[in-house]
Amino acid sequence: MTDTLYSISVTNIENKEVPMAQFRGKVLLIVNVASQCGFTPQYEGLEKLQKKLSDRGFTVLGFPCNQFGKQEPGDAEEIKSFCKLNYDVSFPLFKKVEVNGAGAHPLYQFLKSEKPGLLGTKAIKWNFTKFLVDKSGQVVERFAPTDKPEDLEAKITALL
Numbered sequence: 389m390t391d392t393l394y395s396i397s398v399t400n401i402e403n404k405e406v407p408m409a410q411f412r413g414k415v416l417l418i419v420n421v422a423s424q425c426g427f428t429p430q431y432e433g434l435e436k437l438q439k440k441l442s443d444r445g446f447t448v449l450g451f452p453c454n455q456f457g458k459q460e461p462g463d464a465e466e467i468k469s470f471c472k473l474n475y476d477v478s479f480p481l482f483k484k485v486e487v488n489g490a491g492a493h494p495l496y497q498f499l500k501s502e503k504p505g506l507l508g509t510k511a512i513k514w515n516f517t518k519f520l521v522d523k524s525g526q527v528v529e530r531f532a533p534t535d536k537p538e539d540l541e542a543k544i545t546a547l548l
Contacts, residue, residue, distance in 0.1 A: 392525055394409040401467065401482055415523055417518055417521075419434060420451050420452075420496075435448075437541060453486065499519045499530075517531070518540070
């Protein structure tokens with residue numbers, strides 16, 4: 389099991405490896421996203437948070453996931469294009485990942501072990517589950533897909 393968030397590497401949507409250590413000192417909202425989900429309009433709220441708070445040391449990290457109802461069937465180019473055209477997404481997007489099961493990405497294994505869901509369940513229930521991480525890489529809170537990004541602003545700004 390991974391010791392810290394910053395010992396993990398992820399692959400961005402351009403297929404380049406990115407050490408999570410590059411986000412040290414930032415407040416993060418890590419979200420598993422999908423372009424064909426009932427919660428997809430949350431991209432708008434996520435982008436508003438990004439634009440409003442990024443200059444204060446905050447960033448959203450979007451991880452496309454196709455594990456829930458096959459709601460992210462596209463390849464990297466399609467995902468990038470969808471996000472840009474429909475929501476003008478400026479926050480970092482990453483390569484499609486699995487968040488549950490044997491193939492779960494180490495980042496999600498770490499997040500789920502640090503902040504289990506209701507009743508201690510580790511599984512991610514659906515797309516747009518959100519993890520709030522403080523500047524030192526501690527997972528502070530886990531939010532359900534139904535929690536709207538705009539409702540998280542006060543909790544984010546408290547960590548900035």
